[in-house]
Structures are given as structure tokens and as C-alpha cells.
Amino acid sequence: MGWKLHLLLLLRLLPLTASEKSFEIDFNNNCFRKDGERFRYVSGSIHYFRVPPQYWKDRLLKMYMTGLNAIQVYVPWNFHEPQPGVYNFEGDRDIAAFLDVAADIGLLVILRPGPYICAEWDMFCFQASEKSFEIDFNNNCFRKDGERFRYVSGSIHYFRVPPQYWKDRLLKMYMTGLNAIQVYVPWNFHEPQPGVYNFEGDRDIAAFLDVAADIGLLVILRPGPYICAEWDMGGLPAWLLQNRNIVLRSSDPAYLSAVASWLSQLLPKMEPRLYQNGGNIISVQVENEYGSYFACDYDYLRNLYKLFRSFLGDQVVLFTTDGNSDKELKCGTLQGLYATVDFGPVSNVTQAFAAQRRFEAKGPLVNSEYYTGWLDYWGSNHSTSSTEKVAQGLYDMLKIGANVNMYMFEGGTNFGYWSGADYKNKYLPVTTSYDYDAPLSEAGDPTDKLFAIRTVISKFRDIPYGPMPPATPKYAYGFIPLKKTGELLELLDDFSPYPPVKAPYPLTFEEVKQVIYLPFAFRVCARV
Numbered sequence: 001m002g003w004k005l006h007l008l009l010l011l012r013l014l015p016l017t018a019s020e021k022s023f024e025i026d027f028n029n030n031c032f033r034k035d036g037e038r039f040r041y042v043s044g045s046i047h048y049f050r051v052p053p054q055y056w057k058d059r060l061l062k063m064y065m066t067g068l069n070a071i072q073v074y075v076p077w078n079f080h081e082p083q084p085g086v087y088n089f090e091g092d093r094d095i096a097a098f099l100d101v102a103a104d105i106g107l108l109v110i111l112r113p114g115p116y117i118c119a120e121w122d123m124f125c126f127q128a129s130e131k132s133f134e135i136d137f138n139n140n141c142f143r144k145d146g147e148r149f150r151y152v153s154g155s156i157h158y159f160r161v162p163p164q165y166w167k168d169r170l171l172k173m174y175m176t177g178l179n180a181i182q183v184y185v186p187w188n189f190h191e192p193q194p195g196v197y198n199f200e201g202d203r204d205i206a207a208f209l210d211v212a213a214d215i216g217l218l219v220i221l222r223p224g225p226y227i228c229a230e231w232d233m234g235g236l237p238a239w240l241l242q243n244r245n246i247v248l249r250s251s252d253p254a255y256l257s258a259v260a261s262w263l264s265q266l267l268p269k270m271e272p273r274l275y276q277n278g279g280n281i282i283s284v285q286v287e288n289e290y291g292s293y294f295a296c297d298y299d300y301l302r303n304l305y306k307l308f309r310s311f312l313g314d315q316v317v318l319f320t321t322d323g324n325s326d327k328e329l330k331c332g333t334l335q336g337l338y339a340t341v342d343f344g345p346v347s348n349v350t351q352a353f354a355a356q357r358r359f360e361a362k363g364p365l366v367n368s369e370y371y372t373g374w375l376d377y378w379g380s381n382h383s384t385s386s387t388e389k390v391a392q393g394l395y396d397m398l399k400i401g402a403n404v405n406m407y408m409f410e411g412g413t414n415f416g417y418w419s420g421a422d423y424k425n426k427y428l429p430v431t432t433s434y435d436y437d438a439p440l441s442e443a444g445d446p447t448d449k450l451f452a453i454r455t456v457i458s459k460f461r462d463i464p465y466g467p468m469p470p471a472t473p474k475y476a477y478g479f480i481p482l483k484k485t486g487e488l489l490e491l492l493d494d495f496s497p498y499p500p501v502k503a504p505y506p507l508t509f510e511e512v513k514q515v516i517y518l519p520f521a522f523r524v525c526a527r528v
Contacts, residue, residue, distance in 0.1 A: 043070035043110055047119065048098040049079050053091065056101050063107065070108040073098075074117045082277035083313055091206075091269070122278055133275045133282040135317060135338060137362040142317075142403065144275075144282070150401065151282070152457055153180035153220055154409025155369070157229065158208040159189050160434055161412045161444070163201065166211050168469060169410050169444050173217065175468050176439070176450055177457035180218040180282065182368070182405045183208075184227040186235035187262050189418075192515075194239055194258070197265050209273055213280040219273075220368075220405060222285040222321075223266055225259045225304075230375050230420045230430045234288075238515035241508070249290070251299040260307060267311035276315050283317040284308065285368070289342075291322040291332025301334040321368040324355040333359055342369030342407070345385070345393035349400060367397060369407035372449065373437030377428045384437045391452040398460045406453070410444060411436030445471035 227235040273279030322332035324341040333339040374383035411434035435442035439450035
């Protein structure tokens with residue numbers, strides 16, 4: 001009775017009808033009566049769970065203009081209760097919002113809440129408990145729906161590719177023979193100011209994951225909170241630094257509080273998309289290469305583990321990624337998190353995986369970042385990596401049964417000021433281009449490296465039939481003249497919404513609440 005009671009209580013919260021309103025069966029005259037008057041409905045079925053919320057009004061208005069006076073609506077149990085006692089009525093599951101739109105347009109509703117609905121829907125609406133993704137420690141492999149499974153994956157960053165190209169890039173990855181993609185989620189891209197969240201437009205990760213699912217790609221999610229990725233502050237919001245005493249990536253209460261707030265927004269959006277809940281996310285990474293960080297704070301990792309489990313449940317595979325050395329794995333791993341490694345082309349892959357085996361004696365071999373190229377720094381030449389070595393290294397890993405994610409499969413572009421930097425004895429800022437010499441170029445074009453990788457993959461699994469989508473069209477835009485629009489000091493109010501900050505000493509941008517992903521800041525320094 002739990003699901004039925006929860007749904008009825010939700011519907012009970014909708015606005016009550018006035019007492020004079022009625023809808024009943026008139027058995028004497030073989031008709032319905034609405035408010036006492038003879039009534040006949042002409043209705044159409046529409047499933048809110050099969051139409052994106054932004055199109056609900058459009059579809060319902062068209063139904064109304066066709067002459068319908070009612071709609072018929074199923075309510076799929078498993079869409080709203082993905083795990084026992086865990087309910088979701090938000091976003092694309094907000095049936096109350098859908099019914100409100102129908103009411104505003106003037107459509108009556110015939111509700112069909114099941115619990116069994118058929119509708120050619122997964123499990124006919126019952127919970128999708130038969131779906132599973134897990135580690136088989138006895139046979140050193142993953143199992144998907146009970147069957148032995150190995151992923152061949154590639155990294156792509158939705159935040160470095162314009163949304164209108166998401167489908168093109170993902171389709172090319174699928175046609176290469178990949179069965180999964182690996183995706184980072186940069187915290188600062190979605191929470192530019194404390195408590196202000198943005199998941200729309202080029203930040204609509206849900207839409208990106210939907211495109212991947214439609215194409216048939218599984219997802220390995222890497223939500224951080226730190227992601228590195230050569231992204232500004234490794235994905236951490238710069239506003240964290242407004243607290244001068246904060247210790248990032250540690251069990252510092254101030255940092256953990258901010259992390260918990262962020263994950264409480266992100267992870268509930270991801271939970272219905274887990275594979276065992278009917279989605280395409282097969283595993284989730286906790287933190288990122290933490291063994292390379294100075295803190296080595298196990299309490300921090302334990303806190304993250306508890307947060308991820310509390311939001312995602314006990315069934316999802318949680319893992320870590322670190323360099324393939326004992327030193328890095330020592331501080332980057334934690335019991336309950338499956339330890340994986342990363343490395344590029346090497347002559348002996350068995351030796352490269354040896355460190356993982358020392359920390360995970362049983363379970364699948366996993367290279368979470370097999371480097372297909374490398375990043376570029378300002379002032380340096382474009383980095384390249386041998387196609388032959390990349391292809392041979394991939395072959396060697398697949399031959400011994402390893403799971404591989406290629407980092408990157410398409411690098412993309414650091415738009416705006418989002419590019420990060422390294423510090424290796426000196427400051428090394430990353431370029432706007434994140435081409436990475438990847439199999440798909442920055443423009444999304446298939447390269448010789450892609451076709452070499454495709455050939456290797458075809459030796460181990462079937463490649464989708466059909467041609468590789470072509471390179472994207474290129475255009476010559478010519479010269480674009482720039483015209484002066486005003487004086488700098490006259491436009492300060494347009495560039496910065498904040499009033500001037502006066503101080504007798506220089507301040508950091510964080511101290512004046514200005515970070516690169518907010519409106520531009522200007523400093524005017526005067527000798528006092």
C-alpha cells in the first residue's frame with residue numbers, strides 16, 4: 001500500500017474542487033453528468049513521462065485545439081519509486097505540474113494510476129529490479145543483468161562541446177564501437193554562486209545523458225566534487241576561497257558543508273538515472289585522483305562515501321581513480337570504493353596494472369584514464385601522441401580482459417575563462433583549445449587515430465553497422481569589424497552589478513565576490 005498511499009496523498013494536495021462541482025454516472029440515461037449536465041468526453045492519451053516537460057504545454061494545447069475536452073494519463077509506479085520508499089515527483093516526474101498545465105488549458109483528466117499500467121513501459125510499470133550492474137570478484141569482471149560485461153569507453157565533456165553537437169559527437173563514439181562514455185560534472189559550472197544552481201542550456205546534464213541513452217551508450221559518472229580535468233580550480237567554485245581558512249578537499253567542516261549542499265542538488269537528479277533504476281549510469285566515481293593531493297584525509301573520503309551512498313543507494317558501483325603507483329593508491333582509496341588506475345600507452349600493460357592488483361586482489365582490471373593524447377599549455381607546441389602506440393596499448397589491455405576508458409575521446413574547447421592550469425615547478429596555464437590530440441578532434445572530426453582504435457575494438461566486439469558520420473562543415477567568416485561603443489568608465493555598471501569596494505590594500509577577486517564565471521570585474525587602483 002506504500003506506493004498507492006503516497007500517490008493518493010500527492011493528488012490530495014492538488015486544489016480541491018468546489019462542493020457544487022460533480023462528475024457522476026447517470027445509469028438511467030446511459031451517460032455521464034458533469035455539474036448536473038449531460039456530458040460526453042472526447043479524449044486522447046498522452047504520457048507525461050514520454051514527453052520532456054518543456055513540451056507539455058505545446059502538446060496539450062494542440063490536443064485542445066483538435067477539439068478534445070479531456071486527456072487520459074497513466075502513472076508509472078517505477079518512474080516515481082525507483083527504490084523501495086524513495087519517491088520522486090520532481091522535474092520530468094512532476095505529475096502535479098503536468099496536471100496544472102492541462103487545467104490551465106481547459107482539459108479534463110482521466111487518471112490511470114495502475115499499479116499495473118502496461119503502456120509498453122519497462123516491467124509494465126513494476127520496479128525494474130531485474131536490471132543490475134555489479135562487480136564479480138570471483139571472476140574478476142563486471143556483470144550487467146547477470147551477464148559478464150566489459151566496457152570500452154571514452155571521455156567527453158558536455159561542458160566543452162556546444163549542445164547542438166552533443167548528438168553528433170556521441171554518435172561518432174558509438175559508431176567507433178564504444179559501449180560507454182565517461183563524464184565529469186564540474187561543480188563551479190552549475191553553482192556559480194552559493195545556493196544558485198544552473199542546469200539549463202549548455203549546463204543541462206540531464207539532456208546530455210538522455211542523448212547518450214537514446215544512442216545506446218552507458219555512462220560512467222564522475223561528479224567530483226573535485227574533477228581536475230584541467231578545468232578552472234578543478235571544478236571547485238572560486239567562492240569557496242572567500243573563507244580564507246578553508247581547507248579544500250579535506251574534512252574541514254566548512255568545505256564539507258558546501259560539498260554536502262552541492263551533492264544534495266546533483267545526486268538526487270542522477271539517482272533515477274542509475275542503471276538498476278532504469279537509467280544508463282553504470283558506475284560513479286568518488287573524488288578524483290585524491291592520492292595525488294597533499295592532504296591524504298581518510299575522514300574526508302569517508303564523509304564522501306556516506307554522502308554518495310545516502311543519495312544513490314547501496315547497489316551502485318562506487319569507485320576511485322588514481323595513478324598506478326602504491327603512493328597514489330594508498331591515499332586515494334577507501335574500503336567500499338573499488339580502486340581503479342590510470343596510465344597511457346606502455347610496453348607492458350600487465351606491469352602497469354600490478355599496482356591495482358596490489359590494492360584490489362580480485363575484481364575487474366580497469367584503466368579509467370587511458371591517455372590518447374595530452375593537453376596544451378600556452379607558449380608550448382601542440383601535444384601529440386603516436387596513433388600506433390595508442391592503438392597497440394588499447395589492444396594489449398583488451399587482450400587481457402581489461403576495461404578501458406580513453407581520456408579523451410573528444411577534448412573540445414575551454415570556452416570563456418574556464419581553462420585551468422598546472423603547476424610543475426612553474427605556472428602552466430592551459431590553452432583555450434582542449435583538442436588533446438584525441439580520436440575526435442576539437443571540431444568533432446574523426447581522425448586516423450579514431451579509425452585505428454575502431455579497428456582494434458572490432459577484434460574484441462561487434463562494431464555497429466553503417467558509415468562513420470562525416471566531419472562537421474567548416475566556414476570562412478572573413479574579417480569582422482569592431483566598433484567602439486563607449487568609454488570603459490561609462491560602462492562599469494554594465495560590466496559589474498556590484499557597487500565599488502574601497503579598501504586601503506589590494507584585495508583578491510574572491511574577496512570582492514568576483515570570479516571568472518560571473519560578470520567581469522575591474523579594479524581601479526589609486527594611490528592614497
